[in-house]
Amino acid sequence: MANKGPSYGMSRQVQDKIDSKYDPELEQILVEWISRQCGSGVGRPEAGKLGFQAWLKDGCVLSELINSLFPGEKPIKKIQNSPMAFKQMEQISQFLNAAEKYGVTKTDMFQTVDLWEGKDLAAVQRTLSALGSLAVTKEEGTYNGDPNWFFKKAQENKRDFSDEQLKAGKNVIGLQMGSNKGASQEGMSYGRPRQIL
Numbered sequence: 001m002a003n004k005g006p007s008y009g010m011s012r013q014v015q016d017k018i019d020s021k022y023d024p025e026l027e028q029i030l031v032e033w034i035s036r037q038c039g040s041g042v043g044r045p046e047a048g049k050l051g052f053q054a055w056l057k058d059g060c061v062l063s064e065l066i067n068s069l070f071p072g073e074k075p076i077k078k079i080q081n082s083p084m085a086f087k088q089m090e091q092i093s094q095f096l097n098a099a100e101k102y103g104v105t106k107t108d109m110f111q112t113v114d115l116w117e118g119k120d121l122a123a124v125q126r127t128l129s130a131l132g133s134l135a136v137t138k139e140e141g142t143y144n145g146d147p148n149w150f151f152k153k154a155q156e157n158k159r160d161f162s163d164e165q166l167k168a169g170k171n172v173i174g175l176q177m178g179s180n181k182g183a184s185q186e187g188m189s190y191g192r193p194r195q196i197l
Contacts, residue, residue: 019049021122027052030128033145038064053118058082059091065128066098069135069142075101089116099127103134 031052035044042064045055056062060081067074075098082088092112100109108130110123132150135143161169 015119018120018122022049023122023125024048026125026129029149030125030132031055033132033149034061034065034128036144037068049121050118053115053121053124056115056124058088059095062095063091063098066095066102066131068144069102069131070098071140071142085116092116096127099131102131103138104130 027049031044035042038061042061043055045051058081060079063076063079067076067079076094079091080087082091089112092115096109096112100106104127108127110120110127114120114123129150132143132145133153136147136150137153137155
């Protein structure tokens with residue numbers, strides 16, 4: 001986790017809140033999926049948050065993962081294991097760019113420092129979950145894992161209505177607008193009438 005000392009006060013509270021979002025059960029699912037998806041060559045991390053971070057930190061496992069999801073040409077041509085920090089961060093950035101091309105939205109993406117410095121590993125989990133959901137939804141045959149691990153994203157369900165159906169729909173008062181059946185002001189009184197002298 002970089003060369004940073006402990007945080008105190010408000011910084012500590014913020015970091016504790018971020019750390020509380022990390023899900024150990026989701027970690028096990030993600031490790032199992034990545035191991036199945038990439039094969040035995042990627043190995044397995046030590047249990048726990050720090051082991052998970054150390055496993056993904058150099059970006060090689062992430063690059064193998066995203067390459068395994070593309071059916072044709074692989075988005076990351078050169079996967080190199082390097083001890084140099086900027087090379088590792090560059091590898092993570094390549095993964096993030098490839099994941100965006102695959103369809104993961106910007107809001108689901110983590111920042112490179114979230115993983116590399118271990119600032120927000122819950123964000124890393126969210127990105128990998130979104131990637132798994134997309135892989136299950138696309139049904140390209142590249143997903144290796146239990147389909148129940150990730151939810152399937154909603155698909156477009158376009159409907160074509162005839163002109164007659166559209167005209168009939170205009171005459172219906174939606175329940176959201178309420179109903180005027182039996183409405184009258186008979187018997188309504190609002191207290192004493194105003195006294196004008």
